[in-house]
Amino acid sequence: MTYTLRSALIPVDDAYATVDVQIVDDRIAAIGSDLPTVGTAIDAENKLLLPGFVNGHAHSVQFWQRGLIPQLPLELWLADVFDTAPTELEQTYLGALGTAIGTLMSGGTCVMDHLYVIAGHEVESVAAAARAYKEVGIRAFIAPLIQDMPFVAGYPEGLKTLPHKPYHQSTAAILAIMETIVTELHEPDAGIQIAVGPTGFHRCTDALFEGCRDLSDRYNLCRHIHLLETKAQKMLAQERYGGSGVKHLQQLGFLDHRTSLAHSIWLDEPDMAILAETQSTVVHNALSNLRLGSGIAPVLKYLQAGVNVSFGCDGAASNDGQDMLEAIKIGSLLHNVTDPDYQHWITPRKAINMAAIGGFTGVNLADQVGSLTVGKQADLVLYDLKNLSLLPRTDPVKLLVLGRPTAAVDSVWVRGQRVVADGILHTVDASHFTQTVFDYSQGYSKPHYQTIHQVEAHYRRVMGLTD
Numbered sequence: 001m002t003y004t005l006r007s008a009l010i011p012v013d014d015a016y017a018t019v020d021v022q023i024v025d026d027r028i029a030a031i032g033s034d035l036p037t038v039g040t041a042i043d044a045e046n047k048l049l050l051p052g053f054v055n056g057h058a059h060s061v062q063f064w065q066r067g068l069i070p071q072l073p074l075e076l077w078l079a080d081v082f083d084t085a086p087t088e089l090e091q092t093y094l095g096a097l098g099t100a101i102g103t104l105m106s107g108g109t110c111v112m113d114h115l116y117v118i119a120g121h122e123v124e125s126v127a128a129a130a131r132a133y134k135e136v137g138i139r140a141f142i143a144p145l146i147q148d149m150p151f152v153a154g155y156p157e158g159l160k161t162l163p164h165k166p167y168h169q170s171t172a173a174i175l176a177i178m179e180t181i182v183t184e185l186h187e188p189d190a191g192i193q194i195a196v197g198p199t200g201f202h203r204c205t206d207a208l209f210e211g212c213r214d215l216s217d218r219y220n221l222c223r224h225i226h227l228l229e230t231k232a233q234k235m236l237a238q239e240r241y242g243g244s245g246v247k248h249l250q251q252l253g254f255l256d257h258r259t260s261l262a263h264s265i266w267l268d269e270p271d272m273a274i275l276a277e278t279q280s281t282v283v284h285n286a287l288s289n290l291r292l293g294s295g296i297a298p299v300l301k302y303l304q305a306g307v308n309v310s311f312g313c314d315g316a317a318s319n320d321g322q323d324m325l326e327a328i329k330i331g332s333l334l335h336n337v338t339d340p341d342y343q344h345w346i347t348p349r350k351a352i353n354m355a356a357i358g359g360f361t362g363v364n365l366a367d368q369v370g371s372l373t374v375g376k377q378a379d380l381v382l383y384d385l386k387n388l389s390l391l392p393r394t395d396p397v398k399l400l401v402l403g404r405p406t407a408a409v410d411s412v413w414v415r416g417q418r419v420v421a422d423g424i425l426h427t428v429d430a431s432h433f434t435q436t437v438f439d440y441s442q443g444y445s446k447p448h449y450q451t452i453h454q455v456e457a458h459y460r461r462v463m464g465l466t467d
């Protein structure tokens, strides 16, 4: 399809310009003033045009656990998440739909889904999520979340002192499934990419990282993991490697320009230098980090060290929503309390760049998408500046980031396809989706948490928490 956006407001340096934008097929064909109308004319007057954001870290299946899990630190929260994990492929599909809709309606055009897969149905799980993303029309990276160590491996001294069985699948079997997923479902030309997603070093062997690295090299896949999200994980790195987990990942050859690292809270300055040197991306999930008490990622230091930083919502079990503008607001304002030098703070314009081009850098697509540049793929979002939440008309980018935009997205194009128009999603029937989720939720009953009782006393002891 072809479109001409008339009189859109775009940020340029520290000011704004009013421009026309032509979209031809999947590309931005021209940006200028008084362009001839090609295709469908779109009245973009009093609308702000920005490149789409990347939701750099999500777990779509956790859509079903919104508002469910108590406030606990990650290691205990995760026990409750596992106990209440959805088990039906239909829920995987609907969870991905919900995640896609939440991301799109808050300015995102791409999601990195660190996808929980149903044991024994790994390929079908990824296929279900991919189907949802294709139907909605969002760009998606699906990194099946894999591990090859038992649950208790994620606790300091866990493998030594907590009862456990070996992980139920071998490393080789997991890697074989991953390769099947890649050969069947990796479709870059359709906007769906598979990424390798070992959950993190806390529950993965070196062999799994090496196998994922090799798959990534063979098929040119992005790499996505959790990194040093909690103090317990830093203690584990010391216990397992006698030092830095980041250094260890570098030695395994896992860190490169295709690698994005969710959370990255408990890093030292030598670790930051490694991230800069390897051109790895940190995905900042500030809201989740607050919800789980994980800590404050040293994002200003990353930026000063030359590390690329993007934003993510994380799964809805530790966010309870999937709003990119909220993730950007909290993820930038939080750092004003970490550095008294206000010249280092993340301005709204800096924040939207981190979310857009920073996000696409993290998924190795920055040369193709992520900015308002002629020739790039058209992942574009129009915000309605007459929406009450973006009034009065002061500085639109400041108000978009610092305010509380509500239903302010007017239109979204992904790869040149208009998926949202006049504030309404046009690719799937959102009211049917809402009804389906409502019907599913009717059977809700208070969960019985069991796993937490097997690990809580151990966790309290190793973390030095006294009763």
Ligand SMILES: [Zn+2]
Binding pocket: 057, 058, 059, 114, 226, 262, 314, 315
């Ligand atoms: Zn996560």
